[in-house]
Amino acid sequence: MKNIALEVExxxxxxxxxxxxxxxxSHDLNRWWHKIRGKDDPYLRIGESxxxxxxxxxxxxxxxxxxxxxxxxxxxxxxxxxxxxxKSTLLKLLSKVTKPSTGNIKVKGRIxxxxxxxxxxxxxxxxxxxxxxxxxILGMTRREIARKFDEIVDFAGVERYIxxxxxxxxxxxxxxxxxxxxxxxxxxxxxxxxxxxVGDAEFQKKCLGKMGDVSxxxxxxxxxxxxxxxxxxxxxxxxxxxxxxxxxxxGSVNRILDLYVSFSTNSNSKFLYKEDVNKAAQxxxxxxxxxxxxxxxxxxxxxxxxxxxxxxxxxxINARVNLSVLDKYDNVIFIQRKNITYGVNVFSGMLKGNVxxxxxxxxxxxxxxxxxxxxxxxxxxxxFNIVDIGNELSLNGxxxxxxxxxxxxxxx
Amino acid sequence: MEDSKxxxxxxxxxxxxxPHSSLLSLNLKEVWRYRDLLLLLVKRDFVTYFKQTILGPIxxxxxxxxxxxxxxxxxxxxxxxxxxGAPQVxxxxxxxxxxxxxxxxxxQTANVFTTNANIFGKVYFPRLxxxxxxxxxxxxxxxxxxxxxxxxxxxxxxxxxxxxNLWVLMTPILIVLMAGFALGLGMIFSSMTTKYxxxxxxxxxxxxxxxxxxxxxxxxxxxxEKYRDIILLNPLTAIIECFRYGFLGVGDFNSGMxxxxxxxxxxxxxxxxxxxxxxxxxxxxxx
Numbered sequence: 142m143k144n145i146a147l148e149v150e151x152x153x154x155x156x157x158x159x160x161x162x163x164x165x166x167s168h169d170l171n172r173w174w175h176k177i178r179g180k181d182d183p184y185l186r187i188g189e190s191x192x193x194x195x196x197x198x199x200x201x202x203x204x205x206x207x208x209x210x211x212x213x214x215x216x217x218x219x220x221x222x223x224x225x226x227x228k229s230t231l232l233k234l235l236s237k238v239t240k241p242s243t244g245n246i247k248v249k250g251r252i253x254x255x256x257x258x259x260x261x262x263x264x265x266x267x268x269x270x271x272x273x274x275x276x277x278i279l280g281m282t283r284r285e286i287a288r289k290f291d292e293i294v295d296f297a298g299v300e301r302y303i304x305x306x307x308x309x310x311x312x313x314x315x316x317x318x319x320x321x322x323x324x325x326x327x328x329x330x331x332x333x334x335x336x337x338x339v340g341d342a343e344f345q346k347k348c349l350g351k352m353g354d355v356s357x358x359x360x361x362x363x364x365x366x367x368x369x370x371x372x373x374x375x376x377x378x379x380x381x382x383x384x385x386x387x388x389x390x391x392g393s394v395n396r397i398l399d400l401y402v403s404f405s406t407n408s409n410s411k412f413l414y415k416e417d418v419n420k421a422a423q424x425x426x427x428x429x430x431x432x433x434x435x436x437x438x439x440x441x442x443x444x445x446x447x448x449x450x451x452x453x454x455x456x457x458i459n460a461r462v463n464l465s466v467l468d469k470y471d472n473v474i475f476i477q478r479k480n481i482t483y484g485v486n487v488f489s490g491m492l493k494g495n496v497x498x499x500x501x502x503x504x505x506x507x508x509x510x511x512x513x514x515x516x517x518x519x520x521x522x523x524x525f526n527i528v529d530i531g532n533e534l535s536l537n538g539x540x541x542x543x544x545x546x547x548x549x550x551x552x553x
Numbered sequence: 554m555e556d557s558k559x560x561x562x563x564x565x566x567x568x569x570x571x572p573h574s575s576l577l578s579l580n581l582k583e584v585w586r587y588r589d590l591l592l593l594l595v596k597r598d599f600v601t602y603f604k605q606t607i608l609g610p611i612x613x614x615x616x617x618x619x620x621x622x623x624x625x626x627x628x629x630x631x632x633x634x635x636x637x638g639a640p641q642v643x644x645x646x647x648x649x650x651x652x653x654x655x656x657x658x659x660x661q662t663a664n665v666f667t668t669n670a671n672i673f674g675k676v677y678f679p680r681l682x683x684x685x686x687x688x689x690x691x692x693x694x695x696x697x698x699x700x701x702x703x704x705x706x707x708x709x710x711x712x713x714x715x716x717x718n719l720w721v722l723m724t725p726i727l728i729v730l731m732a733g734f735a736l737g738l739g740m741i742f743s744s745m746t747t748k749y750x751x752x753x754x755x756x757x758x759x760x761x762x763x764x765x766x767x768x769x770x771x772x773x774x775x776x777x778e779k780y781r782d783i784i785l786l787n788p789l790t791a792i793i794e795c796f797r798y799g800f801l802g803v804g805d806f807n808s809g810m811x812x813x814x815x816x817x818x819x820x821x822x823x824x825x826x827x828x829x830x831x832x833x834x835x836x837x838x839x840x
């Protein structure tokens with residue numbers, strides 16, 4: 142059996158919502174009153190799961206609830222989940238930035254966390270001074286930093302500017318220097334939040350390579366949070382899927398990525414619009430489904446995307462439905478039109494996989510009588526993400542991949 | 554079998570992070586391991602303080618010189634307060650140099666969580682390093698102002714108006730006491746400012762008033778019996794009086810007062826450290 146590097150038991154974290162400050166004193170007094178009588182914190186009993194989309198009754202929410210997992214030494218673990226799933230909170234607890242509400246974390250070896258690159262960088266100080274200060278903040282001693290200094294400067298590629306204040310650096314140089322310091326930490330466990338979103342493609346690749354070395358070559362444990370599924374796939378061998386503050390699944394990275402894509406939250410993939418009888422024609426519902434007819438809004442780039450659009454025409458007039466797909470900047474990628482008949486119409490269709498490149502898109506539906514009147518427009522809902530779970534484009538590490546998958550057939 | 558394996562594993566953990574920890578788990582060993590960080594933070598303050606200023610460290614002289622001139626004029630000449638017979642310039646300067654160090658350290662220590670929230674929210678290191686860095690960095694300003702004071706003392710001794718004695722050797726201890734008091738009191742306040750921002754307002758205002766409860770602009774001997782006992786309760790009184798007794802050769806001072814200060818400040822420092830240590834673990838949630 143391999144060594145366990147990190148063990149998390151019944152870990153929970155509770156946060157208070159709303160105006161922190163009002164009522165703080167009274168809650169504190171109440172807590173204190175329970176405490177001196179030897180009772181539990183009264184506010185730990187209440188609280189609900191952290192679902193942003195539904196408004197709750199209580200002021201207290203559980204950002205994390207009863208998390209249990211073990212991580213073996215030398216594993217590279219990708220932690221994935223939607224925004225608000227509790228990934229960052231988990232990292233904060235692991236890196237001791239804040240303490241858990243209940244449960245515990247057991248660690249073998251030193252933990253270094255990289256929740257942000259360049260923490261403590263001072264713009265007025267030179268690159269050299271900042272390397273030392275930042276390194277010390279991250280837990281290195283001066284001797285360790287001095288020993289690795291040349292390597293750090295070399296990795297960052299800023300040798301010429303090393304005695305220039307970092308405020309004169311380009312933002313790319315700044316990030317490279319900051320990451321270089323962090324990449325040379327000598328801890329047994331490295332925790333990395335999404336810090337690679339900055340920097341150019343070449344440097345991102347270099348960072349991923351460096352982190353790969355850290356886990357594969359040096360036998361250190363890496364915990365990596367990212368929304369970039371491609372980098373999770375290249376870097377990690379196991380994964381943890383989080384949802385609404387709970388741990389959904391732990392397993393091999395491929396299984397976790399598949400789960401993430403097929404994992405559906407119904408609230409986001411179904412768009413039901415309130416009936417308004419004053420409208421001559423109205424969009425009633427848009428549903429986005431996967432091939433198993435489960436509602437979802439996350440698709441892998443190869444998956445076919447199914448949709449049902451329900452519209453109602455309430456008068457005997459000429460009308461048609463305009464279905465378009467927009468990119469995240471609201472550019473229309475294509476439009477398709479169909480005539481509608483009196484009564485309720487359901488248009489079901491399929492958008493072929495491997496056409497749109499991984500990104501966020503949305504369906505927009507408009508009902509009109511061409512050149513006469515527009516009856517209804519719905520473009521706020523119908524959003525779906527095509528998630529990169531590792532394809533030819535993502536391997537290049539480029540951030541800009543256009544909109545459609547290249548239709549070119551190469552002769553040579 | 555299963556149990557014994559579990560047990561042997563349990564002993565191997567380097568660290569266990571738990572919601573509740575004992576009030577006394579200070580982990581000073583860890584603070585020591587981060588001593589390089591303390592030095593580098595002090596260096597940062599030193600390097601960045603004067604960047605892009607033309608006069609540089611001269612600015613540290615400006616404050617005490619002008620304050621001394623104002624005090625000499627207002628309290629010395631207009632109000633005619635006693636200086637125990639010492640030259641007014643030397644008397645006020647001695648008070649100002651000491652007081653500046655204390656008040657700067659106190660104010661900055663008290664706001665240590667707020668000013669460093671960004672760093673504290675991103676990376677862990679023993680939080681105690683920050684207040685320690687504050688009082689150490691302020692020593693640099695103190696040292697420069699102290700040189701000014703020494704120059705003044707030498708001048709007045711040369712013309713025979715001052716007679717420093719061996720009590721000047723106490724100065725390092727007095728500075729440590731001063732730092733300890735600022736640190737202890739500051740840490741207690743810092744713990745409260747994370748939740749209740751009102752404390753910051755109270756402190757800024759309170760420090761200003763506290764100066765008048767400390768013999769900065771007057772000697773203890775000038776107090777009448779009624780107020781004298783109150784002034785003597787202030788642990789800073791003995792420190793400043795001892796400082797003056799050594800350099801200026803004037804003042805009401807005995808070693809009993811100093812022992813009182815040492816005891817008082819030690820207790821304050823212990824309470825401050827314990828409170829700070831407790832708050833540092835969860836302050837990120839409330840700030």
